Amino acid sequence: MASCCNSLKLEGMFSSAFRSSKRSSNAIWIPSSSSCNLYIHGFPLKNNSFSVSHSRSFTIKASSSSSTAIVEPEGIKITSVPTKPIEGQKTGTSGLRKKVKVFMEENYLSNWIQSLFNSLPPEDYKNGVLVLGGDGRYFNREASQIIIKIAAGNGVGKILVGRDGIMSTPAVSAANGGFIMSASHNPGGPEYDWGIKFNYNSGQPAPESITDKIYGNTLSISEIKMAEIPDVDLSRTGVTKYGSFTVEVVDPVSDYLELMESVFDFRLIKSLLARSDFRFAFDAMHAVTGAYAKPIFVDKLAASPDSISNGVPLEDFGHGHPDPNLTYAKDLVNTMYSENGPDFGAASDGDGDRNMILGKKFFVTPSDSVAIIAANAQEAIPYFQGGPKGLARSMPTSGALDRVAEKLGLKFFEVPTGWKFFGNLMDAGKLSICGEESFGTGSDHIREKDGIWAVLAWLSIIAHRNKDKKPGEKLVSVSDVVKQHWATYGRNFFSRYDYEECASEGANKMIDYLRGLASKSKAGEKYGKFPINPSTRCIGNCHLCILLLFDCLKFLIVGNYVLQCADDFSYTDPVDGSVASKQGVRFVFTDGSRIIFRLSGTGSAGATVRVYIEQFEPDASKQDMDAQVALKPLIGMLVIISTIYSFRQFTNKSYGCISDLALSVSKLKDFTGREKPTVIT
Ligand code: VG1
Numbered sequence: 001m002a003s004c005c006n007s008l009k010l011e012g013m014f015s016s017a018f019r020s021s022k023r024s025s026n027a028i029w030i031p032s033s034s035s036c037n038l039y040i041h042g043f044p045l046k047n048n049s050f051s052v053s054h055s056r057s058f059t060i061k062a063s064s065s066s067s068t069a070i071v072e073p074e075g076i077k078i079t080s081v082p083t084k085p086i087e088g089q090k091t092g093t094s095g096l097r098k099k100v101k102v103f104m105e106e107n108y109l110s111n112w113i114q115s116l117f118n119s120l121p122p123e124d125y126k127n128g129v130l131v132l133g134g135d136g137r138y139f140n141r142e143a144s145q146i147i148i149k150i151a152a153g154n155g156v157g158k159i160l161v162g163r164d165g166i167m168s169t170p171a172v173s174a175a176n177g178g179f180i181m182s183a184s185h186n187p188g189g190p191e192y193d194w195g196i197k198f199n200y201n202s203g204q205p206a207p208e209s210i211t212d213k214i215y216g217n218t219l220s221i222s223e224i225k226m227a228e229i230p231d232v233d234l235s236r237t238g239v240t241k242y243g244s245f246t247v248e249v250v251d252p253v254s255d256y257l258e259l260m261e262s263v264f265d266f267r268l269i270k271s272l273l274a275r276s277d278f279r280f281a282f283d284a285m286h287a288v289t290g291a292y293a294k295p296i297f298v299d300k301l302a303a304s305p306d307s308i309s310n311g312v313p314l315e316d317f318g319h320g321h322p323d324p325n326l327t328y329a330k331d332l333v334n335t336m337y338s339e340n341g342p343d344f345g346a347a348s349d350g351d352g353d354r355n356m357i358l359g360k361k362f363f364v365t366p367s368d369s370v371a372i373i374a375a376n377a378q379e380a381i382p383y384f385q386g387g388p389k390g391l392a393r394s395m396p397t398s399g400a401l402d403r404v405a406e407k408l409g410l411k412f413f414e415v416p417t418g419w420k421f422f423g424n425l426m427d428a429g430k431l432s433i434c435g436e437e438s439f440g441t442g443s444d445h446i447r448e449k450d451g452i453w454a455v456l457a458w459l460s461i462i463a464h465r466n467k468d469k470k471p472g473e474k475l476v477s478v479s480d481v482v483k484q485h486w487a488t489y490g491r492n493f494f495s496r497y498d499y500e501e502c503a504s505e506g507a508n509k510m511i512d513y514l515r516g517l518a519s520k521s522k523a524g525e526k527y528g529k530f531p532i533n534p535s536t537r538c539i540g541n542c543h544l545c546i547l548l549l550f551d552c553l554k555f556l557i558v559g560n561y562v563l564q565c566a567d568d569f570s571y572t573d574p575v576d577g578s579v580a581s582k583q584g585v586r587f588v589f590t591d592g593s594r595i596i597f598r599l600s601g602t603g604s605a606g607a608t609v610r611v612y613i614e615q616f617e618p619d620a621s622k623q624d625m626d627a628q629v630a631l632k633p634l635i636g637m638l639v640i641i642s643t644i645y646s647f648r649q650f651t652n653k654s655y656g657c658i659s660d661l662a663l664s665v666s667k668l669k670d671f672t673g674r675e676k677p678t679v680i681t
Pocket residue numbers: 093094183184185186349353354394417418419436437438440599600601602603610
């Protein structure tokens with residue numbers, strides 16, 4: 001079926017040369033002649049000018065024994081280190097992510113960094129300034145030194161690096177981009193993941209046109225240009241010079257904090273956090289926002305010091321999985337759902353760009369969160385006092401935001417998964433507030449999603465609603481705000497099922513299969529309720545489950561859901577005309593319900609299947625249901641195979657399409673050990 005799902009109000013194409021008028025265009029590399037300070041929205045970073053001592057020297061390993069000194073410009077010696085191409089260095093949804101052990105292999109990181117410099121026009125970085133940040137995970141210390149030396153070796157004039165290599169993704173983006181050493185929400189430590197992201201023009205994640213070039217260069221690379229300089233002590237702020245090359249270690253928080261103060265009314269937020277009848281909890285998950293939480297929430301906004309938990313960044317995130325969702329931020333969830341729990345809870349991920357918002361015994365889905373921020377932004381957040389310019393969401397994110405855009409008469413865009421697709425729209429002045437169902441929310445104050453920003457946005461909304469409440473009066477709560485929103489706009493029930501670390505081959509086959517099914521599907525076909533026994537065990541083969549499910553639906557089901565369209569999502573950027581295809585297979589029904597399937601692009605092993613399920617409910621009397629209950633008919637489709645499988649196993653008979661599935665069923669033995677999705681959101 002041809003794509004009929006597009007509800008977008010896209011405008012005509014702009015010239016690819018169009019750049020933001022608000023921000024500097026050639027953004028990450030600021031000529032060193034513009035003084036040694038980095039300007040963030042007009043705020044220069046503080047210039048700390050005491051010199052830094054040198055620690056142990058790190059030596060990169062060459063893949064062959066001979067290294068040749070090729071040039072010694074302006075006081076530093078550059079060495080050409082021979083190397084060979086390494087397979088598999090293709091970036092995914094957000095940067096390159098692998099097991100840390102892979103990154104520690106000979107030249108693995110160096111090859112990628114050098115390939116990146118080989119992919120950029122030299123005038124973009126020669127003698128320019130580069131920012132380097134990270135989330136504090138294991139291997140960041142060594143990686144910082146490698147990146148600094150290769151940057152110097154390629155002629156970068158200056159590196160600004162966060163103290164201890166720490167700087168959140170939003171703070172790096174605010175500084176107009178650079179390198180971020182993070183695998184984001186993936187766990188860290190010697191056995192887990194490492195990652196590198198590169199943010200380019202205006203601080204946005206590098207577009208595929210650049211990452212494709214980098215990948216191409218990783219397949220032909222033959223030398224790494226390394227400056228022979230000692231390791232830099234990153235533990236103290238200050239400036240160190242090596243000939244014409246400078247490293248400045250900066251406080252990672254102060255400029256970001258200044259930016260937040262320019263976006264929000266801190267006095268309003270402080271008036272809420274200082275109330276004795278309002279309790280706040282923030283879980284930094286031992287990740288990068290640990291460095292930001294105390295200076296912002298406690299020191300500036302008067303939150304109580306004990307409102308911050310897991311506030312010290314650790315290399316292994318305290319053995320945690322720094323993903324702020326109901327599964328991995330369990331401690332915060334338990335606190336918020338306990339008797340006499342706090343009124344407001346939030347958490348952020350490894351690199352500080354994600355957020356989870358909770359009220360007292362209440363979870364705000366990220367899809368609702370962005371819609372509610374958008375609906376309230378103008379009255380509660382000074383940055384939006386002129387009203388948001390436009391709204392956007394990633395394709396799998398629920399349609400709650402669409403309804404706000406419609407009501408407010410704003411431009412609206414639906415883009416593929418991944419923040420890199422929002423930047424062009426922002427630079428073109430078409431987009432102010434956007435979000436993803438994966439706990440990413442943000443605005444055009446920077447070109448990344450921003451966890452702390454989202455928390456401050458929610459605090460602003462709650463503070464605004466309660467600003468005239470006297471002590472002792474009942475406050476408007478998080479759940480009140482959400483329920484009022486549903487009553488006005490209707491509720492989009494939404495859930496995501498993640499099946500982590502499936503076998504890649506099967507997962508790819510499943511997507512191919514679904515792609516074929518979508519293309520053959522016709523509007524008007526009926527899908528619907530199937531008698532599900534909820535106690536039936538899933539047989540643990542996610543991709544096969546789903547495959548079988550869809551194969552059977554048409555045959556076994558008495559339809560409640562009428563197909564409106566089905567396709568594999570494709571997006572044409574309205575600003576530069578670039579096309580991103582195969583972005584997720586979606587089945588959209590006439591009542592607005594959707595089931596979407598895609599493979600994750602951020603995993604480090606195997607394949608992660610994501611299934612997104614959504615259903616719209618306009619009737620206020622039915623909006624209070626638990627999402628898992630409301631979505632049961634749709635979710636039921638996903639567990640259908642367990643029923644079929646049990647049938648087959650216990651009766652050894654084939655029914656309807658089951659006969660067609662016998663072959664597939666026999667493959668089930670290959671995939672054991674999975675009883676349910678790894679994560680349900
Ligand atoms: C996931 C999310 C996506 C997000 C990406 C990066 O990608 O689904 O919405 O933009 O992570 O987030 P995928 O391909 O695994 O579904 V982060 O905070 O990990 O940089």
